[in-house]
Amino acid sequence: MIISGKELAASLKAQMAAEVATFEERYGRVPHLAVILVGEDPGSVSYVTGKAKASAEVGIKNTTIRRPATISEEELLGIIAELNADDAVDGILVQLPLPKHINSDKVIAAIDCSKDVDGFHPMNVAALWQKQPCVLPCTPKGIIKMLKVAGVEIAGKNAVVVGRSNIVGLPVSKLLLDENATVTITHSRTKNLGEVTSKADILVVAIGRPKFVTADMVGEGAVVIDVGVNRDPESGKLCGDVDFAAIEPKASVITPVPGGVGPMTICCLMENTIECFLRKQA
Ligand code: L34
Numbered sequence: 450m451i452i453s454g455k456e457l458a459a460s461l462k463a464q465m466a467a468e469v470a471t472f473e474e475r476y477g478r479v480p481h482l483a484v485i486l487v488g489e490d491p492g493s494v495s496y497v498t499g500k501a502k503a504s505a506e507v508g509i510k511n512t513t514i515r516r517p518a519t520i521s522e523e524e525l526l527g528i529i530a531e532l533n534a535d536d537a538v539d540g541i542l543v544q545l546p547l548p549k550h551i552n553s554d555k556v557i558a559a560i561d562c563s564k565d566v567d568g569f570h571p572m573n574v575a576a577l578w579q580k581q582p583c584v585l586p587c588t589p590k591g592i593i594k595m596l597k598v599a600g601v602e603i604a605g606k607n608a609v610v611v612g613r614s615n616i617v618g619l620p621v622s623k624l625l626l627d628e629n630a631t632v633t634i635t636h637s638r639t640k641n642l643g644e645v646t647s648k649a650d651i652l653v654v655a656i657g658r659p660k661f662v663t664a665d666m667v668g669e670g671a672v673v674i675d676v677g678v679n680r681d682p683e684s685g686k687l688c689g690d691v692d693f694a695a696i697e698p699k700a701s702v703i704t705p706v707p708g709g710v711g712p713m714t715i716c717c718l719m720e721n722t723i724e725c726f727l728r729k730q731a
Contacts, residue, residue: 452599454591455708458716461594462506462704465719469508472726479527480726481510482530482540482566482718486523488518489550491545492678500542503715507724512538526559533561539726540566541612542718545616561729566721571614575621584721590620592653592674593628599702601651601672604629609646611635611662611690612655617676621653642666654690661722664695666668676710 471478482515483506486497489562497513504511509618514528525543532541547553558573562572568586596603608630612618622632635645637656641665646652654662655676669671677690689706697703 452704454713458712461716463509479666480539480722482722484513485543486515507719540722542728586620587717588617588714589624590717592623606650608651609633609649610653617655656690660692662691670701673700
């Protein structure tokens with residue numbers, strides 16, 4: 450079975466649109482998401498465009514602030530301070546990665562935690578790991594939703610995560626643990642990686658290299674979640690981290706790239722923006 454993140458995201462966005470349609474009357478305004486894009490990396494431009502498009506579909510106000518890669522850290526922090534102070538802004542997202550001369554940890558920490566729709570702020574990360582209420586990071590949240598909709602039982606399963614980034618690897622491991630999976634966190638330098646991954650009931654790959662996971666690394670009947678978004682060096686087409694053509698026949702469930710985890714990431718961003726908006730209305 451191939452899980453279409455694109456279709457699931459479309460149906461969830463339609464539900465959110467129906468909810469948001471009642472906000473103007475109930476609260477006098479709609480949620481407002483501010484997205485900051487520094488530079489013109491084609492991938493980032495595409496993802497940020499996707500976020501603006503999804504906002505329009507759901508009825509969320511989107512302001513995308515584009516600045517050149519040469520912007521100073523100080524200037525960027527100034528923009529964030531203004532958005533923090535603006536009561537009409539509910540969510541703030543700084544698209545990553547940032548240029549090397551900017552300290553992204555400092556930038557993320559500067560965002561008002563109550564507007565942190567990415568769930569990247571250190572206070573939010575701490576809350577997640579301490580089992581406190583928090584905003585769940587979009588990609589991991591989207592992955593758990595896909596597994597649930599596909600009817601995948603997570604509790605008691607052997608989940609193997611390849612990758613340990615703050616954006617995906619670490620938080621998705623935590624969410625799987627919270628669903629009572631037994632989780633192994635691996636990475637590109639794990640010894641005998643294939644031996645570890647081939648024993649996974651649920652395999653989540655977030656490494657960022659085309660065809661990093663080959664068919665011999667996946668067990669028969671595994672659930673395979675491909676978080677990679679890469680360019681195939683041969684065809685130039687978008688592809689994931691797993692060799693889809695070779696692994697799809699072995700997997701019981703698999704996500705495609707494009708049309709899998711990416712659209713769910715954006716869908717969960719919409720959900721988080723509504724959540725931050727509603728928290729203010731109470
Ligand atoms: N601050 N930075 C911040 N928040 C995030 O949540 C992200 N991420 C990651 C990169 N930097 C970030 C994203 O938005 C990755 N990411 C993301 C979002 C959407 C898609 C891919 C990555 C996506 O929609 N992918 C489409 C294809 C898009 C295309 O054609 O380029 C897909 O179907 O996979």
